[in-house]
Every structure is written in structure tokens, then in C-alpha cells.
Amino acid sequence: MAFQITRRGLAVLAAGVAAGLFAGAALAQQQFFRIGTGGTGGTYYPVGGMIANAISTPTLVSTAVASNGSVANVNAIVSGESESGFSQADVATWAYTGTGVYTGKPKVDILRAIANLYPESVHLVVKKGLGVKSPAGLKGKRVSLDEPGSGTLINAKAILAAYGVTEKDIKPEYLKPNQAGEKLKDGSVDAFFFTGGFPAGAISELAATTGIELVPIAGPQADKLRGELKFFAADEIPAGTYKDVPATKTVAVGAQWVTSTKMSADVVYAVTKAMWSDKTRAVLDAGHAKGKAIRKETALLGLGIPLHPGAEKFYKEAGLLK
Numbered sequence: 001m002a003f004q005i006t007r008r009g010l011a012v013l014a015a016g017v018a019a020g021l022f023a024g025a026a027l028a029q030q031q032f033f034r035i036g037t038g039g040t041g042g043t044y045y046p047v048g049g050m051i052a053n054a055i056s057t058p059t060l061v062s063t064a065v066a067s068n069g070s071v072a073n074v075n076a077i078v079s080g081e082s083e084s085g086f087s088q089a090d091v092a093t094w095a096y097t098g099t100g101v102y103t104g105k106p107k108v109d110i111l112r113a114i115a116n117l118y119p120e121s122v123h124l125v126v127k128k129g130l131g132v133k134s135p136a137g138l139k140g141k142r143v144s145l146d147e148p149g150s151g152t153l154i155n156a157k158a159i160l161a162a163y164g165v166t167e168k169d170i171k172p173e174y175l176k177p178n179q180a181g182e183k184l185k186d187g188s189v190d191a192f193f194f195t196g197g198f199p200a201g202a203i204s205e206l207a208a209t210t211g212i213e214l215v216p217i218a219g220p221q222a223d224k225l226r227g228e229l230k231f232f233a234a235d236e237i238p239a240g241t242y243k244d245v246p247a248t249k250t251v252a253v254g255a256q257w258v259t260s261t262k263m264s265a266d267v268v269y270a271v272t273k274a275m276w277s278d279k280t281r282a283v284l285d286a287g288h289a290k291g292k293a294i295r296k297e298t299a300l301l302g303l304g305i306p307l308h309p310g311a312e313k314f315y316k317e318a319g320l321l322k
Contacts, residue, residue: 031267033062035257036073036085038150040066041178041202042194044086044255046288047117051257054283055274062271068149068176071101075149077260078108084263084271088120088151088195089254090231093304101154110260112308114272116301118197118293119252121235122155125203126191127184128211135163135217144173144180144192155253156193159217162225178202185210197255197290198241207242214242218249226251231302254302261308268310276318296320 035052038044048064056062065082067073073085074095087095094100098107126132132141138160145167146152153174160166173180173189180192181202194200206212214237226232235252239245257275259268274280276296284291300307300320307315315321 029059031060031270033060033084033267033271034082035062035064036067036076036082037064038067038069038086038196039147039176039178041176041181041200042069043120043196043198043200043288043290044069046201047197047255047290047294048086050283050287050291051275051280054277054280055271057274060267060270060274068147070149070151071095071154072149074108074111074258077111077258080262084114084257084259086117087256087258088155088231089116089256089302089304090229091151091154092256092258093231096305110262111305112259112261112263112268112311113303113305114257114259114268114308114311115275115299116303117255117257118290119233119235120151120195120255121198121237121252122152122159122217122250123194123196123198123200123203123237124159124191124215124217124250125181125184125194125206126213126215127187128213130190130213132191132213132215134219135159135165135215135221137215138165138191139169140171141190142171142173142188144175144183144189146180146193146195147174147176150195151253152193152195155195158225158229159193159251162221181206184212191215195253197288197293198237199289203242207245212242212245214245214248214250216249217251222249222251231304256303258305259308263308263310265308265310265313268308269313270310272311272314276314 035048037048052062052064070087070091076082095108145156183189232251239247
């Protein structure tokens, strides 16, 4: 039997083909923009998830990816495994300049900034009643310094050194905060470090179930530390941030969102513009407690690496850069 196509049928078929071609073209234009974050028990991961959800559109698909933290995120950007990531200000600056932990390694001179986000407070968590009143009291204790690839590990070593403690003086472990929390709970770890925005989920859960104390990072040792390492700032974790824990003086570093010169100016401009939209503002304010601290007015503070041209274009339009 012969098959005849009517004019109407031909028009419907043509419309279908056109729609298919249009959909294909739209998909071809989709830009995927991963954000390397940190462990699921920290602050990078939930904050990255909020931002990724808020900035995503049909053509810009952003996802938050769990990782080992700052150093791992920088490495993923360099290798092309991620388009962007969160990093502590100190790690980003050291990577770009080939100093600090990057001494003797190639400079990551392709690294570029999108925005400064919020202060990351160093938490030194101990089980309630341990009796440790300063980092100097950790000698002989079982202490988790966080995983290799994390900014926390770098900070922990610097802080211990400031108080006259080396890794040989403690029984070190290298665990994510949630794993360290589980070991603190069962008594196989005495203390752990965590650098991140408060409140951190893993620490909140511990405070509510097991009971914790935060050890102050203060006094002349902390003053000297801040004088030598300028990326550290004086900070305080407010009373009640964690159940039954009083206000605790500590130090903080900036959390920053970084990318590389491999990303086009158009893509990073779109990402930056979406980051500071009313939609993202509402998500940040209603989400994690640190979301409220992420402000356009402080987006350029403490940057030790150049802005990406796409981000620079946005901040000039917004009147934040001349």
C-alpha cells in the first residue's frame, strides 16, 4: 500500500524536525560548571549546593561536587576535572605564587578569582571534660588534622607550630570532620581541627549528642601567628553556635570561589552575575547560616590572586571596580 503525506502532515513533520533541531542546538549550548567543595560534614558542601542550585539555568548547569577541600579543588581545576572550586585564601595565594605549601612546585598561574565568600573559622574540637585549654595542651593526645588536600591540615600544622607542638608530639590522624567526629564520640580520637564557616553540621551533631568544647586559639601565640601569616584574622565563634559551648576566640581565613583562565569570559561573567542575583540572594539568606555572610560588598576582600576577566566585567558594571 502506498503511503501519502498530506500538506498538513508535512507541515507537522517539518515542525517536529525543527523542534528537534532547536532542542539539539540548545543542548549543545549547555555549559556545565562544577563547583569543587569539601566533605559533606563541613560548610563548603552545603554552601556550594545552594549556589549551584541558584545559578543553574537550562543553559548553565552547575553542580556541587564533594572533595577533600582547598588543595584538591585547586588540583582539579588545573587538571580540568572541575571548572571551579572553593579554596581558602591562603591556599589560593600560595598556589598562584608558588609559595607556602606550593614552594618548589610549579606556580598555578592560571588560577583566577570569582569572589570572596565568607570567613572560615578554625575550630579545635575536644570531647567535653578533656581539660585542654590551649593548643599547647594537645601534646600526647590523639588529634585529627583533616585529610591531605584540605586547607584545614595546613592551618592545623601552622597553629600547632605556633604553640610549640609538632606532629611528633601528638598521635596524628588524617580524617574528614564527620569521621573525626565519630572517633571522638567513641573515644578513639581526643580532638580534631576543622576550618570552615560555622555552624558545621558534623560539629553541631556532636555537640547535641556527645558534648564538646572548643579550644581557644588566642593569646600571644595567636597574635604572633597572625603577624607572620597575614591571611589569618582574629575571629570569634559566638556563644550558642554549638549546644552549651560559650563564645570562643579563634582565627579565620577567607573562603573564596576560584576558577581558571581556561574558562571563557562569557561563562564566568554569566556565573558571577547569577551569583549576585536576587534569586541567589534569597537562597543564601534562607539556607545555611553562613549564606547571610556572603555579600556582594565583600566579594573583593582579601583576594591574593587576580580576578577572572568575566568576573571583573561584572564587578565593573556593578560599580565595585573602577
